[in-house]
Structures are given as C-alpha cells and as structure tokens.
Amino acid sequence: MGRQYEIPIGAQHISLLEPLHFKFTTENEKIVKTDANVYYVHRGIEQACCSKFKFRQVSFVVGRVCGLCSISHTTAYSQVAEKLLKIEIPLRAKYLRMLVIELDRIHSHLLCLSHVAENSGFEALFMKTMQYREFSMELLEAVCGNRIQYDFSIVGGVARDLKPQVAQSIMERLKKFVPQLDELMDIYKNNWTLSLKNKGAGAITKEDAMRLNVVGPFARAAGLAVDVRNETEDLLPWKEVGFEMVTETTGDVYARNIVRLRELYVSIRIIENIINGLPESALITETKAFPDGEATVRLEAPRGELFYYAKGNKTQVLERLKIKAPTFSNVAAMTEAFTGNEYGSAPAIIASYDPCLSCTAR
C-alpha cells in the first residue's frame, strides 16, 4: 500500500482541446479513482433556443453547440422540426445530408486519431494524420462553403445543391485517400511504440459498457453493437447506401483506434454510393405551418447517439428543446475506464474517448 496522491488535470492543459477537469487519485502511479468535471462551457443554448430565436433560426444556433459535429446537430434539429411541422423532405436532401454527415465523420475521426497519437507521444503520426485529414476539410468547404460550421441542413431540406464538378472531385480525392488510409491503418495496427501506450490502456468490458450505457465508437470498441444508423430507417436511409456495423472486442485505446479507422472505410463506401446514386428531386419542402406537438429524433454523430427532443406550441418560438449529446452518456464510463491504468497514459486515454464538452455542456 502506497500513499494516495491527488493529481488534477485541466481545466487548461496541453493535451486537452477544451476545458475539462479530471481529478485522479493515484497510488504508486496507478489511478484508483477519478472525478470528472465537465461543465466549464455551459452557455445556455437550450434556453436561448426557446426564447430568443425563431424556430427556423434555431438550426443555425444549434450548429454552434459543437464545431466538430455541427452537421449532426443541425440535421437532428431539422429532423425534429420537420416532425413537428409534419412534412416529408425530398429524397435528394436526405442523401445530401448523409453525404455531409459522412464527410464530417471522416474529419472528426481523423482528428481524434491524430490527437490520440499526439497524446501517446507520437508527434510524427499526429502530423501525418492531420495532413491526411486536410482533404476532408477541403471537400467540406467545396460542398458547404465553410470549413467548419456548415449550416447545411435547414428546416425542410438542405441549403445548397451538390455541383457535378464537386461530386467528381469528391470521388477523385476519395480514391487518393484510400491508400493513405491503408497506410494509417498499418501504422495504428502494427507500430510497436504506439502499441505499448495503447494496447490494454483504458479498457472497458462489454458488460460494463452495457451497464454504463456507453454509445458510439467507445461502445463498439468494447463489442457492443450500438449504432443508430443500424436501428432507424425512417429519417435517413442508411442501409440503402451500404452501412455496415464495425465492432472490436478488447475495448482498449487500441480497439477504439481500429474501430475509428474501419469506420472510415464504411464512410468512404457510403459516400461513393451516395454520389453514384444521387436521386434527382427538389432540395427543400416549403411550408407555412408552425411547429406543434412533441417529437424526438436520434442520429448517429461521430461520437455516438445524439438525441433531440422538441415541443412546439403553434408559435414561431419553440416551447422546449432538449439536447442530449453522446459524450454525456459516456462520462460515467469515462471515469470508470481509468481505474487501474498508469497515470502516464491518462492523456492518451482521454483523447481516445474523443470527448466533446461543448456538446455535453451546451
């Protein structure tokens, strides 16, 4: 038995993108207990969405909940508003939404992977992954007009059409990206130095993952097959465009890396299918109705299940909007999975959770 020390990490720390505070109780360098404090960036978006902004403006505001998965937020809100308005959006708009969500997933997963590499002390791999990630930002800019904060989904459809040249350049760039992804897969899988830091670190069992209600790549790495894309068909036709479930079994940092990389292959295939089979139709359904009643929507963001609840009362302003972000579901498991690990591998474990505190705190 050694003495117990408390080591804080955050709120400002080199390995953290966002203000997040962990307090580790360590004993002989081993973490025995963790406290997390995630609400540094609470801004009060939900309240503002129900008072300051009209329901058509809200889709732009909720995009600012999180810059990494802004398209997931805007799409989920648009869907919930469409349910309240009781309209069906054109098929082409659905496909374009899926296209941007998948492009966003590529950039988000690569960012997370590079962050894991950096926090494991592998700076060169961080640079390499960031370099390969840049193509997805350029494509997103070509499709939506901005590198982040796309504001692509609006209530009733999408804001922009996909030009044929852009579609062609997406196909070309994706072809170039596949060998690069193979290379990354090779490094993350077989690099010996990285495996020392990643294999066995931050592991969580399937039962714990089930008990603690984990979502997203975090759960899929532990062998839990949860993916909203697999479960819902009514709003976005994921199965039609070739979605496939990816799971690993070990549940450690290594498995999370591999899940993310393998999901990128799925994303690439989905994007190619979407562009090849893009249906012709209008982009937006116009309506003069006002939101009425209650509705919920689930959507698979890059980090897991995103949940929206909205309630309307036949006026321009919503009565209630509730956002439940994927990281919020994962916080309990995040603190649990640290137990028994070396303190030195904590930054890599934090990065591998891919926490998004702006989503959590709103």
Place this chain on the structure above:
Amino acid sequence: MNLASYRKKSPWILHYNAGGCNGCDIEILACLSPKYDIERFGMINTGNPKQSDILLVTGPVTKRSRERLVEIYAQMPEPKVVIACGACASTGGVFRGMYNCEGGIDQYIPVDVYVCGCGTRPEQIIDGVVQALGILETKTKELEESVRLKKETVKEGKQINRRNIADQVKPAMI
C-alpha cells in the same frame, strides 16, 4: 541577436477555450498541421502559461471559465499579446445574451488582435498571429525603454538636481 529578436522569431502560443464551440479550436489545431504549418514562424503550442508569449482565446467567456481565463492571463510573463479567435471571442457572436455567457473576452482582459469569422479560417488565424508579432515587438520596445531617460530634467534655480541621474545622461546622448 538579443532577447527581443528571439521573442519575435520564436513566440510560443498558449491556447485556451473559454466556452466556444470547438470550431475555432480545431482550426488552431489545423494551423499546427503540415498544410498550414505555423511552425515556420517558430511558433509552437505550449500548455504552460509561464512560457508563452501569445494567448489565443476562443469562445465567449462563460461564467465558469472567466476566472481561469484571467488567471492564465495573469500568469503569463510580460510582454504578452492576446488574440481573440472567432466571432464569439470578439463580440459574443451567436451566444451574446445567453444567460451564462459574457459578450467577448475583452470584457475581462485586454485584447490586441481580433480575428473575425465563425469559424475562423486557418489563414485568418495565421494573419492575426503575424500581426500579433508586430504588436509583440512594439510592446517589447516599450517595456525595455528606460523610464529615466524620458524624465523631464528638474532644475532648482540654476542648479541641476544631482540626484536625478537622467539629467547626466541626457546631454551626453545629444
């Protein structure tokens, strides 16, 4: 080369998110990546306020992060430059008026460069940082200037006050 030129050729960056949406943060990260490569200006991202010269802040100041923001600012050694990255760091942006937000970081700490855009592009951030380097240089000069040389000479009657050393130095300079 003296200290000032080192400071200009290799400023270190500290990044703090005061409640933004991560959008501008990932663009700062993209600046460090090979495509934009902010290291060609000698900049690296440090996590330590005591070693850094430039503070990059994103986000409107939320009520919980403002103490940390001021603390970090106070810990940085002079001369220091503050850059507000993004619309919401400059003015509050879309979050202005929400109950847990303040409108922009300049309500708490002095800001030297404002970078606009929601979210900012990496090119804009690099432009802002390069502007900040100029400001850092003038700040360094101001800091290193002798206060005594600027003093008015004090004369009592016709006699120069011997205790005022500035008087002795000034004629020699001319």
